[in-house]
Amino acid sequence: MAAKPFASSADLAQKQQTLEVLDDGVYALTAEGDPNVGAVEGEDFLVCFEALATPTAAREWLAVLREHTDKPIRYLVLSHYHAVRVLGASAFGADVIIAHDKTRELVAERGLQDWESEFARMPRLAKDAGSVPGLTWPTLTFSDSVTIHLGGDRGELVLRHLGRGHTEGDLVAWLPRQRILFAGDLVEAEAALYTGDAFHREWAGPTLDRVAALGAHTLVGGRGAVTRGRDAVASAIGQTRHFLTVMLREVGAVHGRGGTLKEAFEATHAALVDRYGRWPIFEHCLPFDVSRLWDELSGVERPVIWTAERDRAVWAELQG
Ligand SMILES: [Zn+2]
Secondary structure, three states, rough: OOOOOOOOOOOOOOOOOOEEEOOEEEEEEEOOOOOEEEEEOOOOOOOEEOOOOOOOHHHHHHHHHHHOOOOOOEEEEOOOOOHHHOOOHHHHHOOOEEHHHHHHHHHHHHHHHHHHHHHOOOHHHHOOOOHHOOOOOOOOOOEEEEEEOOOOOEEEEEEEEOOOOOOOOEEEEOOHHHHEEEEEEEEEEEEEOOOOOHHHHHHHHHHHHHHHOOOOEEEEEEEEEOOHHHHHHHHHHHHHHHHHHHHHHHHHHHHOOOOOOOHHHHHHHHHHHHHHHHHHHHHHHHHHHHHHHHHHHHHOOOOOOOOHHHHHOOOOOOOO
């Protein structure tokens, strides 16, 4: 059998983007498993959620958004530090770029390596890669919660850190009155999970418990379609938890008996592939996911920095 192409380097087919108006002034742009973005109107300003991978990609999203509103962008909210979520930020011209305290620290610590790693893993998302002017630096950070008052009768947008999960510094954006949740990569809807920078045990336990406890009726995950209705939201959260739980069980069993990383990868792949193998980025993510969980179970507290070289080495070991 031929070796699998590295990560998503062979995934070149453009995805269909869909703009959905979830409530008055609440927008989500989904893209068949590519990273989702959103926006929320205040009375006289806009809050944008996530920035895509490059300014060129972001400008295409803003052109769609501008068909609905011409309010100025006051806030750009970034759910976490990953390059394909943040490096388009300069296109927004936002007054304030908001993220979690840890996200800013992670940009400083590993932003450059992550940029190189992610653009090589999925070059299709790096549309006009030369348009990125540099790293994206949040200008307002917080540890637990920040509330943006939207004005008029629009209610408020609450940004919350619900614990470690997909990264060390994930935030969610919650509209309590409309019961709409932008969950970032803490929840995916029919897209495989990327857990290469994750804290699996906390994510699968208390962090997802807190996501569920918000009681969202509409959920926009990091990738995949908008989830509508309480039951569908519960099932998207449950699917995310199931993926993590199977990983913990399979990698944990091999780790516990003194097996190898390669054996853990094969056991996890076999346990997940029937249910998740057709979902976007499953094959791409799994080697990085299992590698990080192996480290976590070995007592490596913080994720090892992914570099383009380390990506290739892990890929060759597990998918080669
Ligand atoms: Zn991410």
